[in-house]
Amino acid sequence: MLAFARAADTGRLGLFELTAAPARFTVRSTLDRTRPLAELTLDRTPARLVSPDGAAVLARVRDLACTALAAEQVGAAERALEVTVRYAQDRVRFGRPIGSFQAVKHRLADMRTAVDTARALARAAAAAGAPPRLAAAAKSACSQAFSYVAGEMIQLHGGIGIT
Structure with a gap:
């Protein structure tokens, strides 16, 4: 150990x-x-x-951990988006799937944009070997994207009625 x-x-x-x-x-x-x-x-x-030089080693471990966490958050955000898109296709209101309504389409498109942007940053940090600033930026952006997508998922699944 x-x-x-x-x-x-x-x-x-x-x-x-x-x-x-x-x-x-x-x-x-x-x-x-x-x-x-x-x-x-x-x-x-x-x-x-x-x-x-434990400080340098610890800093490197931190940067690698930030990059790994960013990738995990992108995966979770992607899954949340997939589940929400499927739900929007299956859930019917006013005789048609809720995913056919323009307001829902726009929210799903914004979720997709957040996931794609976060993925690009996480991949860039990983491909560059997790330099400190890029690792921190990836973690920050991916955390924000995951939080946003998860919140939208709750709302689009009808969370407003149970919160």
Whole structure:
């Protein structure tokens, strides 16, 4: 297991490999069962220094994580759009599918634009190797697009009546 910690002798952030079992490992419950979470408590756990420049390593890990999260958000937004389009084709009001109404078409088109724009930025960040500013921009834009598409999905599924 790897951990970031401050070196006792220099006080600098470093990356360490734990060479013994951690003091305490506690599994935590979360709302999202697809994302397990645990708490690792270290107390004088023996470790070997892997990289003395932990700040640079941590920054790189952050940039890669932002890029991965951006890609995940694009996938979730895409799925939300797919489900909403299918619903708009199946749901009938006033004798025709709600997807045939211009107001619904415009909302679906705006959702598609948000997903496509977010996808382009996430792909650019991944293709460029997740440079810091592009990774941050991708995460920000994809978070915003996912939130927007999810909100529209709720509304177009009739969420206004249950909120």
